[in-house]
Amino acid sequence: MDLQQYQSAKLVLLGDMGAGKSSLVLRYVKGTYFDDLAATVGAAFLTKVIHELGIKFEIWDTAGQERYHSLAPMYYRGAKAAIIVYDITSPESFARAKNWVRELQRQGNPDMIMALAGNKADLEEHRAVSPDEAQAYAAENGIYFVETSAKTAANVSELFMDLARKIPKVEATPKPPQAGIALDSQPAAAPRSSCCG
Amino acid sequence: METGGDEHSGPETDELGFLLPHLTEQQQADRQRSHNAAGALGREEWTRARIKRRLPRPRVLKKLLRKGGVPADLRPWVWFEISGASSLKASRPPAYYSDLVAASNEGCACARQIELDLPRTFVNHPWLMAPEGQAVLRTVLLAFSLHDPKLGYCQGLNYVAALFLLASGQDSERAFWLLAAMVGRVVAANTYGSNLVGCHSEMRTLGVLMEKKMPRLHKHFQDLGCDVSIIATDWFLCLFATSLPPEVAARVWDVLLYEGSKILFRTSLALLKTYEALLITMDNSGELMHALKHSTGQLWAADRLLSTAFKGIGGLPRAQLDRIRRKQHAQVAMMLREREAKRMAADRQQQQEQQGKHQEEQPGKKQRGAARKPARLANGTDRQG
Numbered sequence: 001m002d003l004q005q006y007q008s009a010k011l012v013l014l015g016d017m018g019a020g021k022s023s024l025v026l027r028y029v030k031g032t033y034f035d036d037l038a039a040t041v042g043a044a045f046l047t048k049v050i051h052e053l054g055i056k057f058e059i060w061d062t063a064g065q066e067r068y069h070s071l072a073p074m075y076y077r078g079a080k081a082a083i084i085v086y087d088i089t090s091p092e093s094f095a096r097a098k099n100w101v102r103e104l105q106r107q108g109n110p111d112m113i114m115a116l117a118g119n120k121a122d123l124e125e126h127r128a129v130s131p132d133e134a135q136a137y138a139a140e141n142g143i144y145f146v147e148t149s150a151k152t153a154a155n156v157s158e159l160f161m162d163l164a165r166k167i168p169k170v171e172a173t174p175k176p177p178q179a180g181i182a183l184d185s186q187p188a189a190a191p192r193s194s195c196c197g
Numbered sequence: 198m199e200t201g202g203d204e205h206s207g208p209e210t211d212e213l214g215f216l217l218p219h220l221t222e223q224q225q226a227d228r229q230r231s232h233n234a235a236g237a238l239g240r241e242e243w244t245r246a247r248i249k250r251r252l253p254r255p256r257v258l259k260k261l262l263r264k265g266g267v268p269a270d271l272r273p274w275v276w277f278e279i280s281g282a283s284s285l286k287a288s289r290p291p292a293y294y295s296d297l298v299a300a301s302n303e304g305c306a307c308a309r310q311i312e313l314d315l316p317r318t319f320v321n322h323p324w325l326m327a328p329e330g331q332a333v334l335r336t337v338l339l340a341f342s343l344h345d346p347k348l349g350y351c352q353g354l355n356y357v358a359a360l361f362l363l364a365s366g367q368d369s370e371r372a373f374w375l376l377a378a379m380v381g382r383v384v385a386a387n388t389y390g391s392n393l394v395g396c397h398s399e400m401r402t403l404g405v406l407m408e409k410k411m412p413r414l415h416k417h418f419q420d421l422g423c424d425v426s427i428i429a430t431d432w433f434l435c436l437f438a439t440s441l442p443p444e445v446a447a448r449v450w451d452v453l454l455y456e457g458s459k460i461l462f463r464t465s466l467a468l469l470k471t472y473e474a475l476l477i478t479m480d481n482s483g484e485l486m487h488a489l490k491h492s493t494g495q496l497w498a499a500d501r502l503l504s505t506a507f508k509g510i511g512g513l514p515r516a517q518l519d520r521i522r523r524k525q526h527a528q529v530a531m532m533l534r535e536r537e538a539k540r541m542a543a544d545r546q547q548q549q550e551q552q553g554k555h556q557e558e559q560p561g562k563k564q565r566g567a568a569r570k571p572a573r574l575a576n577g578t579d580r581q582g
Contacts, residue, residue: 036326038317041431041434045483046487067389102547
């Protein structure tokens with residue numbers, strides 16, 4: 001397939017500082033783990049082509065500190081998928097992950113595919129968030145959950161591949177859709193109407 | 198395999214102790230020319246200043262700082278004077294810093310966040326990657342978080358504090374006062390505060406200036422849906438310490454510390470102008486940001502950058518700049534207030550939904566939908582109830 005015909009999909013990583021967002025992305029894109037990764041200020045951008053699915057991921061890796069939250073809409077706007085990362089050794093990072101899920105449910109693209117990733121699964125002896133609790137939370141919110149380790153590579157490519165498979169296919173058109181910008185013609189699905197039980 | 202090896206021909210470092218990457222011939226020439234300019238210009242004035250321990254007159258000083266910069270060995274002293282760090286220190290009791298350090302040993306609210314960033318601040322600097330350097334950086338950042346408890350610690354300050362440390366002979370107290378002056382006197386108010394509100398305003402102001410000065414590039418950004426903030430966040434928070442080669446950033450700080458935050462706009466506009474032809478060929482915002490980051494990271498021609506900043510982008514009258522800033526600041530404050538109000542309203546609604554769920558056994562009580570609703574059925578066949 002011609003690279004031009006690949007479907008671009010914007011993917012954003014959100015989560016507490018030090019949860020391992022950059023490490024996850026680099027493990028996936030470059031296939032290695034860096035012990036000495038610089039702290040992200042602003043955001044980093046990487047791409048990854050998945051040939052078998054005809055998808056080109058455009059990955060935005062964001063800064064994690066709470067006060068940087070105010071910059072996040074710029075990165076998740078128009079995103080097809082989001083990975084919300086927490087650190088299984090940090091209950092605070094899990095609480096922040098929940099805040100991110102809430103914010104994306106409220107503000108994000110309503111068709112956005114979300115995944116919750118409990119990273120640093122190799123640090124089992126320091127675990128502070130149980131997988132059952134995270135799984136239950138994810139199920140309740142209809143999002144995909146997996147525990148990962150950027151260090152050992154456990155579940156990392158699986159996570160990205162699962163997201164890629166869930167992204168709805170766009171009909172192949174002679175001209176590829178413009179990268180990076182999602183023009184949402186759908187009316188915003190604000191959760192204002194309540195449905196009957 | 199054995200590590201270590203030849204200590205005499207170890208990797209080459211720059212004047213701040215950073216490992217130098219492999220430079221092309223052109224980059225080496227750019228670097229050398231910038232260094233020569235710094236050495237040649239004002240040698241006499243700097244020598245006189247050094248002997249008398251008194252800075253040159255303001256008009257001469259301004260010119261020296263813009264044209265050649267401060268000789269590296271004079272930076273600890275010159276930066277301390279021109280930034281206002283010296284007068285800031287004089288305005289506090291002599292033991293102010295050591296008291297803060299003592300207090301920070303009792304524990305700090307931001308200690309965890311600072312700890313996370315220590316081992317990932319300038320990973321290309323051997324001293325900062327060693328426990329010794331990290332201990333000194335920790336001391337400076339913890340003391341600063343107590344000096345300005347409302348700000349505490351903001352990511353980005355780690356790089357700013359580290360560069361101050363490296364440029365002032367690893368003297369932690371000097372770096373502390375320089376950091377306090379940079380945050381409190383040089384950059385815009387609340388740049389690092391809650392929600393980064395000052396940073397947002399500055400970035401939007403840059404957008405307005407870009408529209409005025411580089412309308413074609415601005416239009417291109419708009420066509421791509423590329424917010425200027427995407428490329429400028431680290432410019433305004435790390436003050437180019439992570440965007441330019443560190444010694445080039447230090448060269449920008451020579452002017453920034455004396456002339457103030459306006460220099461951040463001049464440098465930003467100069468960078469955009471330098472790479473305008475490249476940026477205009479980019480067809481999405483991610484590639485654009487990536488290309489710009491890559492290019493600025495290899496900009497060794499400090500002399501050319503500063504010359505563009507002062508001669509290549511036209512006037513930047515203070516009154517006009519402040520007018521734009523005030524307007525942008527008001528808009529940012531409103532945007533953040535509205536977002537916060539929306540968030541609180543949504544949280545309230547969710548609480549009510551949860552209460553509703555708890556009362557669902559009550560007959561006649563309507564249950565609200567779950568957080569994620571199933572897709573609506575087609576053709577409106579779902580009409581019951």
